[in-house]
Amino acid sequence: MACRSVISSSLHMTNSMAVKGVLSFAPNPPLFYRLPKAVTFVSLSASTKPPTKSFQVAAVGLRSVDIGVFGGIGEDTYGLFDDNFFGFIIFIFSVRSVAGTTEAASGFDEMVSGTKRKYYMLGGKGGVGKTSCAASLAVKFANNGHPTLVVSTDPAHSLSDSFAQDLTGGALVPVEGPDYPLFALEINPEKSREEFRNAAKKNGGTGVKDFMDGMGLGMIADQLGELKLGELLDSPPPGLDEAIAISKACILCVVMQFLESQEYSMFTRIVFDTAPTGHTLRLLSLPDFLDASIGKILKLREKIASATSAIKSVFGQENTRQNAADKLEKLRERMLKVRDLFRDTDSTEFVIVTIPTVMAVSESSRLSASLKKENVPVKRLVVNQILPPSPSDCKFCAMKRKDQMRALDLIQNDPELSSLLMIQAPLVDVEIRGVPALKFLGDIIWK
Numbered sequence: 001m002a003c004r005s006v007i008s009s010s011l012h013m014t015n016s017m018a019v020k021g022v023l024s025f026a027p028n029p030p031l032f033y034r035l036p037k038a039v040t041f042v043s044l045s046a047s048t049k050p051p052t053k054s055f056q057v058a059a060v061g062l063r064s065v066d067i068g069v070f071g072g073i074g075e076d077t078y079g080l081f082d083d084n085f086f087g088f089i090i091f092i093f094s095v096r097s098v099a100g101t102t103e104a105a106s107g108f109d110e111m112v113s114g115t116k117r118k119y120y121m122l123g124g125k126g127g128v129g130k131t132s133c134a135a136s137l138a139v140k141f142a143n144n145g146h147p148t149l150v151v152s153t154d155p156a157h158s159l160s161d162s163f164a165q166d167l168t169g170g171a172l173v174p175v176e177g178p179d180y181p182l183f184a185l186e187i188n189p190e191k192s193r194e195e196f197r198n199a200a201k202k203n204g205g206t207g208v209k210d211f212m213d214g215m216g217l218g219m220i221a222d223q224l225g226e227l228k229l230g231e232l233l234d235s236p237p238p239g240l241d242e243a244i245a246i247s248k249a250c251i252l253c254v255v256m257q258f259l260e261s262q263e264y265s266m267f268t269r270i271v272f273d274t275a276p277t278g279h280t281l282r283l284l285s286l287p288d289f290l291d292a293s294i295g296k297i298l299k300l301r302e303k304i305a306s307a308t309s310a311i312k313s314v315f316g317q318e319n320t321r322q323n324a325a326d327k328l329e330k331l332r333e334r335m336l337k338v339r340d341l342f343r344d345t346d347s348t349e350f351v352i353v354t355i356p357t358v359m360a361v362s363e364s365s366r367l368s369a370s371l372k373k374e375n376v377p378v379k380r381l382v383v384n385q386i387l388p389p390s391p392s393d394c395k396f397c398a399m400k401r402k403d404q405m406r407a408l409d410l411i412q413n414d415p416e417l418s419s420l421l422m423i424q425a426p427l428v429d430v431e432i433r434g435v436p437a438l439k440f441l442g443d444i445i446w447k
């Protein structure tokens with residue numbers, strides 16, 4: 001059939017296009033067409049003449065398969081042909097979206113190459129498969145010779161469930177199963193906060209409030225009204241936002257340890273299973289926010305210190321204030337290091353995970369825009385849970401597939417997402433739990 005070669009050569013030429021061709025054949029025997037490896041048809045439509053009939057067939061995530069779209073589907077599914085049919089059929093193939101080969105799409109070779117440490121943060125909307133993708137990537141790195149650490153920064157941790165091992169406790173825990181060392185760490189915000197409090201206690205305080213008190217600022221809120229200090233200041237006193245931010249910084253303090261501590265120096269790949277979008281964005285913007293807040297606190301302290309001696313006496317010892325100021329300065333420096341790490345294209349990448357629904361795609365688009373704004377490098381988009389091809393969809397699956405195609409189409413046309421490498425991951429029919437299942441999923445996704 002002349003059309004076959006037209007389709008075949010065109011499919012290799014571009015990632016998104018429409019192919020039209022004319023086939024003339026009798027439906028018996030049905031025509032089968034072998035698709036090039038890893039070609040993904042998002043939509044394929046055909047019409048017949050005479051009489052003019054049209055139908056749409058779709059197969060998402062096809063890989064090196066024979067598809068009996070013409071004779072088979074026409075006959076069985078759409079009733080276009082019958083035994084007495086003869087004549088010409090004009091097929092118009094409209095290939096709206098064709099993914100490149102999976103190998104090229106995921107670019108795992110690039111992810112795995114080199115022994116310099118790299119950080120991968122996987123994030124997206126709740127429930128799309130962030131943990132499964134992060135854990136499967138970590139297993140894949142470990143099986144490829146990288147001592148790997150997988151870290152959960154999601155307060156609702158599910159790494160333990162995903163690996164089917166107890167990884168709780170907020171410390172490094174070895175994961176059993178992979179060929180090379182794989183460790184997991186579920187950052188426990190409560191425990192981190194406790195450690196932070198203890199650290200503050202050692203220096204004579206009893207928590208974040210005392211940390212602020214140490215700065216001579218803890219009483220400000222209480223005293224402001226009385227002393228009318230507000231009139232002396234052109235910026236508002238540090239309040240709840242800063243206190244909360246500093247306590248949240250505990251998570252960032254753990255990240256800082258990756259940079260500084262010997263305990264973590266062995267790891268050449270660190271994979272983060274992040275919290276759903278909102279949390280993660282706040283976390284990523286925290287270094288800048290803290291930089292500004294700490295700057296504000298220090299500036300404020302200077303102003304207060306040089307106000308009046310009567311006011312100075314309200315705020316206690318100069319030494320304590322200086323100590324706290326030094327600590328804040330140190331914290332600020334470390335935060336800035338973390339910020340630089342988040343933005344370093346050579347060592348860090350944020351992988352967005354989504355599913356093919358309009359809602360998830362819209363959120364991913366916003367996430368991508370926000371990450372861009374924060375200058376966090378993003379290259380890859382995993383579209384998880386795509387229905388695998390099936391020769392005969394039930395009504396529910398057909399509807400679902402149509403929705404998924406619409407969402408995939410949206411990705412192709414989204415200004416924030418279309419430039420990312422799209423990695424399509426099928427919905428698999430086994431529960432992704434435990435190292436063997438994660439290896440199975442990882443071998444499909446990270447090629």
Ligand SMILES: Nc1ncnc2c1ncn2[C@@H]1O[C@H](COP(=O)(O)OP(=O)(O)OP(=O)(O)O)[C@@H](O)[C@H]1O
Pocket residue numbers: 125126127128129130131132133154156158276384385386425426427428429430431432433
């Ligand atoms: N490709 C897939 N095929 C089949 N099941 C999957 C796939 N990806 C994820 N799942 C399943 O979907 C569920 C949610 O996955 P997962 O916990 O990885 O999502 P999450 O985005 O990390 O969720 P949360 O936001 O709640 O942390 C799990 O039961 C997981 O096994």
